[in-house]
Amino acid sequence: MQPAGKGLVSAEKGADRLAPVARPRAAAAEEERLIEAIELLFFSYRDFTSDPDTILEEIGFGRAHHRVVHFVGRNPGITVAALLDILRITKQSLARVLREVIERGYLVQQTGEKDRRQRRLYLTEAGAELWERLVAPQRERVRKALAASGPGGETAWREVMFSLLDEAQRPEAEKIIIKEP
Amino acid sequence: MQPAGKGLVSAEKGADRLAPVARPRAAAAEEERLIEAIELLFFSYRDFTSDPDTILEEIGFGRAHHRVVHFVGRNPGITVAALLDILRITKQSLARVLREVIERGYLVQQTGEKDRRQRRLYLTEAGAELWERLVAPQRERVRKALAASGPGGETAWREVMFSLLDEAQRPEAEKIIIKEP
DNA sequence: AAAATATGTCAACATGGCTGACATAAATTT
DNA sequence: AAATTTATGTCAGCCATGTTGACATATTTT
Numbered sequence: 076m077q078p079a080g081k082g083l084v085s086a087e088k089g090a091d092r093l094a095p096v097a098r099p100r101a102a103a104a105e106e107e108r109l110i111e112a113i114e115l116l117f118f119s120y121r122d123f124t125s126d127p128d129t130i131l132e133e134i135g136f137g138r139a140h141h142r143v144v145h146f147v148g149r150n151p152g153i154t155v156a157a158l159l160d161i162l163r164i165t166k167q168s169l170a171r172v173l174r175e176v177i178e179r180g181y182l183v184q185q186t187g188e189k190d191r192r193q194r195r196l197y198l199t200e201a202g203a204e205l206w207e208r209l210v211a212p213q214r215e216r217v218r219k220a221l222a223a224s225g226p227g228g229e230t231a232w233r234e235v236m237f238s239l240l241d242e243a244q245r246p247e248a249e250k251i252i253i254k255e256p
Numbered sequence: 257m258q259p260a261g262k263g264l265v266s267a268e269k270g271a272d273r274l275a276p277v278a279r280p281r282a283a284a285a286e287e288e289r290l291i292e293a294i295e296l297l298f299f300s301y302r303d304f305t306s307d308p309d310t311i312l313e314e315i316g317f318g319r320a321h322h323r324v325v326h327f328v329g330r331n332p333g334i335t336v337a338a339l340l341d342i343l344r345i346t347k348q349s350l351a352r353v354l355r356e357v358i359e360r361g362y363l364v365q366q367t368g369e370k371d372r373r374q375r376r377l378y379l380t381e382a383g384a385e386l387w388e389r390l391v392a393p394q395r396e397r398v399r400k401a402l403a404a405s406g407p408g409g410e411t412a413w414r415e416v417m418f419s420l421l422d423e424a425q426r427p428e429a430e431k432i433i434i435k436e437p
Numbered sequence: 438a439a440a441a442t443a444t445g446t447c448a449a450c451a452t453g454g455c456t457g458a459c460a461t462a463a464a465t466t467t
Numbered sequence: 468a469a470a471t472t473t474a475t476g477t478c479a480g481c482c483a484t485g486t487t488g489a490c491a492t493a494t495t496t497t
C-alpha cells in the first residue's frame with residue numbers, strides 16, 4: 076500500500092526550477108521540506124511506540140520496562156553497566172525498573188562467572204514471551220513500511236537513519252545494534 | 257560522509273541466497289534485519305532530540321515546551337483544541353506548559369475573531385527566535401542525513417517513515433505536516 | 438593492604454503525563 | 468429567550484520516570 080502520490084513522499088529536489096528567481100524561494104522550499112521531515116519523524120516515532128504501549132498498559136508496565144526487556148532479550152547476559160550505557164539513565168532509575176521486572180518474574184540476575192561482581196541479566200521464559208509480544212507488532216509495522224518503499228528503499232532508509240545519529244556515537248550504536256553470529 | 261560500507265546499511269534482501277536450505281535461515285535473517293531497524297529507529301530518534309534538549313535545559317524548559325513552541329510556530333493562530341489534537345495530551349497537561357511559555361513571553365493568546373471562545377496562539381518575537389534556535393540544529397541534522405543518502409534516498413526515506421504511521425492517521429498527519437501556500 | 442570497580446540502596450526532588458470535578462463565556466440549538 | 472453544547476481554564480491529587488547526592492558491599496586489581 077503506497078502512500079498518496081502527491082504530498083509527503085514527493086520532494087523532488089528541483090521541482091520549482093522554473094519559478095521566478097527574485098524570491099528567495101529555493102532556500103525557503105528546502106527549509107519547508109526539512110521541517111516536514113522533522114515532523115514526519117516526530118509523528119512516525121509516536122505511532123511506532125504506540126503498539127507496545129497498549130500491551131504494556133495491560134500489565135502495568137511502562138516504556139522503561141519495555142526498554143529493559145528488549146535490550147536484555149537482545150543481549151542475554153548483559154551487565155548492568157552495559158545496559159546503563161545503552162539506556163543512558165542513572166543506575167538509580169534503572170534499579171527501580173529492574174527490581175519490578177525481576178519481581179514479576181520476567182528477568183533474572185546471575186553472578187558473573189569470571190567477574191563475580193557483575194550481575195548478568197537474562198530473560199526468563201515469561202520474559203522472552205513478553206518480549207516477543209512487544210516486539211511482534213513493531214517488527215510487523217517496520218516490515219510493512221520497508222516493503223512499501225521501492226527497491227533499495229530499505230538501504231536508503233537505513234542510510235538516512237544511521238546518518239541521523241551523532242557522528243561520534245555511530246560506531247557504538249552499530250556495535251549495539253548489529254549481532255554477528 | 258557515508259556510513260561504513262558493511263554493517264547497518266547493507267541489508268541486501270537475497271544476500272544469503274546461496275546458503276544451505278535446511279536451516280530456517282531466511283526467516284531468522286529477516287527478523288534480525290527488522291529488529292536492527294527497530295533499534296536504529298530508537299537510537300536515531302534519541303540523538304535527533306538531543307540537540308534541542310541541550311538548548312532547552314539552558315532556559316529551564318523541557319520537551320513539552322519545545323513541542324508547544326514548535327507547533328505554534330508552525331501553525332500561527334492555532335486553537336488550543338487543535339494543538340491538543342496534535343500533541344495528544346490532556347488539556348490539564350497542556351495548560352501547565354502553556355502557562356509557563358506564555359508567562360515567559362514566548363507566546364501570546366488572542367481571542368478568536370469569528371469565535372470568541374477560542375484562544376488562538378501565536379509566537380512572540382522572542383518565541384520565534386527560540387523556535388529558530390531549537391529547529392536549526394534539527395534541520396541541519398536532517399539535511400545532512402538526507403544528503404548522505406544517494407539520489408532518491410529522501411523519497412524512499414519519506415515513504416518508509418510515512419508508512420510507519422498508523423494507516424488511519426496518515427491523512428491527518430499529512431494535513432498537519434504539509435503547508436500548502 | 439589499599440585502591441578501584443560493579444553493583445545496590447536510601448532519600449529527596451523535578452518533569453510531564455494522567456483522572457476527576459467544576460467554572461465560565463460564547464455559540465448553537467430548540 | 469432558554470437550554471444546550473462547545474472551547475477553554477483551573478484546582479487537586481496521583482503516577483511514571485527521570486534526576487542528584489551520599490553511602491554500603493563485595494570483588495577484583497594494583
